[in-house]
Amino acid sequence: MRESTVMFLHYITAILIAITGLIHLLANNDPGIGAVIKANSALYFGNMAIFLAALLYHAFNGVRVILIEMVPDKCWTKWISWAVLIVGIVTYAVGLQVLMVALGFA
Amino acid sequence: MSSEEAKEYALPPEVLEETIRASEELWKPVRKIKFRIYKYNPRKDYAPHWEEHELEVSRGMTVLDALLVIKGEMDHSLGVRYSCRMGLCGSCAMMINGKQMLACQTRVLEAAGDGDVVELRPLDNFPVERDLAADFTSFFEKHKAVKPWIIRNDEVELNNPTGPYKQTVDEYARYYQFTDCIKCGACLSACPTAATDYEYLGPQALAQAYRYMVDTRDDGLDVRIPIVDSEHGCWRCHFAASCSDVCPRGVDPAQGIQLLKKLLIKRKFGFKPHKPAEALPAKVKAERKE
Amino acid sequence: MEAESEFKEYYAKNMRGISGWFKARAYTIERWLYAAHRITGILIVLFVLAHFYSTGWHPGLWWDALLGIIVTFHTANGIRLILAELGFAVGKPLLVKKPSQRPVSIEGVQRYLVVFALVLFFVLAAIWAYYALVVQPMMG
Ligand code: SF4
Ligand code: SF4
Ligand code: FES
Numbered sequence: 001m002r003e004s005t006v007m008f009l010h011y012i013t014a015i016l017i018a019i020t021g022l023i024h025l026l027a028n029n030d031p032g033i034g035a036v037i038k039a040n041s042a043l044y045f046g047n048m049a050i051f052l053a054a055l056l057y058h059a060f061n062g063v064r065v066i067l068i069e070m071v072p073d074k075c076w077t078k079w080i081s082w083a084v085l086i087v088g089i090v091t092y093a094v095g096l097q098v099l100m101v102a103l104g105f106a
Numbered sequence: 107m108s109s110e111e112a113k114e115y116a117l118p119p120e121v122l123e124e125t126i127r128a129s130e131e132l133w134k135p136v137r138k139i140k141f142r143i144y145k146y147n148p149r150k151d152y153a154p155h156w157e158e159h160e161l162e163v164s165r166g167m168t169v170l171d172a173l174l175v176i177k178g179e180m181d182h183s184l185g186v187r188y189s190c191r192m193g194l195c196g197s198c199a200m201m202i203n204g205k206q207m208l209a210c211q212t213r214v215l216e217a218a219g220d221g222d223v224v225e226l227r228p229l230d231n232f233p234v235e236r237d238l239a240a241d242f243t244s245f246f247e248k249h250k251a252v253k254p255w256i257i258r259n260d261e262v263e264l265n266n267p268t269g270p271y272k273q274t275v276d277e278y279a280r281y282y283q284f285t286d287c288i289k290c291g292a293c294l295s296a297c298p299t300a301a302t303d304y305e306y307l308g309p310q311a312l313a314q315a316y317r318y319m320v321d322t323r324d325d326g327l328d329v330r331i332p333i334v335d336s337e338h339g340c341w342r343c344h345f346a347a348s349c350s351d352v353c354p355r356g357v358d359p360a361q362g363i364q365l366l367k368k369l370l371i372k373r374k375f376g377f378k379p380h381k382p383a384e385a386l387p388a389k390v391k392a393e394r395k396e
Numbered sequence: 397m398e399a400e401s402e403f404k405e406y407y408a409k410n411m412r413g414i415s416g417w418f419k420a421r422a423y424t425i426e427r428w429l430y431a432a433h434r435i436t437g438i439l440i441v442l443f444v445l446a447h448f449y450s451t452g453w454h455p456g457l458w459w460d461a462l463l464g465i466i467v468t469f470h471t472a473n474g475i476r477l478i479l480a481e482l483g484f485a486v487g488k489p490l491l492v493k494k495p496s497q498r499p500v501s502i503e504g505v506q507r508y509l510v511v512f513a514l515v516l517f518f519v520l521a522a523i524w525a526y527y528a529l530v531v532q533p534m535m536g
Binding site for chain 2 (some may be wrong): 403404407408409410411412413414415416417418419421422423424426427429430431433434477480481482483484486487488489490491493494496497498499500501502506
């Protein structure tokens with residue numbers, strides 16, 4: 001992928017995190033609004049799935065940016081990108097399962 | 107000019123006196139300043155050391171003037187690079203009290219402020235050539251890497267020019283600001299990304315890439331995109347804006363880079379900034395035909 | 397011998413290294429925001445990993461308020477960065493420059509954006525602190 005695609009998604013996921021993260025925070029911290037949000041657990045699960053994906057993308061891409069700035073060597077840059085991608089996907093898979101258990105889908 | 111007229115144009119004596127007095131004032135020594143100078147020759151020395159010199163400076167004296175006095179009278183081995191002494195050649199950028207500035211454009215008293223020490227180091231994040239001179243090889247290579255020239259595909263016109271390429275003032279205004287760059291290296295030196303990432307193209311090269319990409323005479327947009335849109339290209343800029351802060355020519359490379367990012371994203375969705383300009387039918391040619 | 401040549405190389409290269417990311421003195425406020433953005437980003441990643449590892453973990457009361465400062469700063473400054481980095485608030489290139497022209501991208505509209513981001517940060521951090529210190533203990 002071109003670097004511009006990666007970084008454009010970095011900004012898009014940032015906006016997604018701000019929205020879905022706010023819903024997540026309200027659901028867990030505000031008794032009134034929280035009850036309303038959690039009433040529809042399928043929608044809330046969807047929110048959390050998007051939140052998790054966006055957050056992981058944003059976080060791991062951020063880590064990748066910092067790492068390739070620290071170790072600018074061409075070969076290392078490639079390995080860092082792959083390693084971060086794989087760790088990210090694995091974390092997402094595990095995270096989704098945890099979410100399903102926590103929200104009572106499994 | 108008759109003597110009558112000459113009298114009319116001459117300055118009144120009191121104004122003349124005042125002018126002379128002011129210029130004498132400018133060059134009268136006013137304060138003793140201590141210069142801490144970084145001395146290091148990577149081919150010989152084991153480690154750098156600092157040397158201190160004291161100098162009476164006047165209000166008009168620039169750091170470069172002071173360095174030349176020091177080189178002439180106190181330490182002949184001092185390595186400093188300069189040529190124009192007027193902020194046009196970009197040879198003399200260095201760290202003056204911890205900030206990238208042109209030695210020839212910074213007055214000593216301005217740099218010293220309230221203190222009386224001026225600390226001089228070679229540019230950060232550049233290899234040291236000797237003492238205050240930095241090695242610009244990789245900097246110029248990065249500049250060359252973005253193809254800083256007009257790229258065109260109309261070979262017939264290039265080999266047999268029929269006239270100048272068309273460009274309006276508005277189109278000129280899109281890139282004029284970036285043409286003022288003197289390649290002094292201050293921006294790359296100030297950039298936090300360049301502090302670790304030696305592959306980073308740097309604000310200067312990226313601003314120049316943008317300058318050519320939006321030039322209406324240029325047809326090289328898609329040739330340059332793979333170069334600037336790489337892992338160590340324009341996306342390693344995080345808008346710390348230090349490059350614009352230190353640029354002595356008001357080039358504002360940070361702005362150029364952000365506009366370049368906008369251009370890349372737009373290009374992703376199929377937008378092209380311009381069609382390559384066509385040649386104006388020149389008057390010369392018309393006359394020749396007659 | 398090996399150590400000696402490395403030592404020499406360190407001075408000959410004259411790279412500031414990671415400390416250069418945080419050398420914000422002498423530059424404009426954007427440089428501080430850049431450094432803080434990076435630090436808060438790293439801290440958030442660490443928190444998120446812990447939050448995943450034992451699901452739903454958060455540090456509690458005053459530490460929650462501190463976490464709020466970190467997250468809301470990253471959010472507010474992030475909004476500014478998205479606008480600036482995609483070229484929306486950095487102004488236009490100049491055709492006429494003053495003798496000592498200050499950069500438009502720093503001292504133009506972007507200045508207001510910085511102020512906006514800081515105000516937004518304070519407001520969001522205050523709301524978060526209210527929830528962390530007042531609402532959460534009530535919820536038990
Ligand atoms: S952009 Fe400014 S600071 Fe950078 S090399 Fe050109 S003149 Fe120097
Ligand atoms: S704006 Fe970008 S290129 Fe300029 S100093 Fe900041 S990070 Fe470096
Ligand atoms: S000597 Fe030419 S820019 Fe300073």
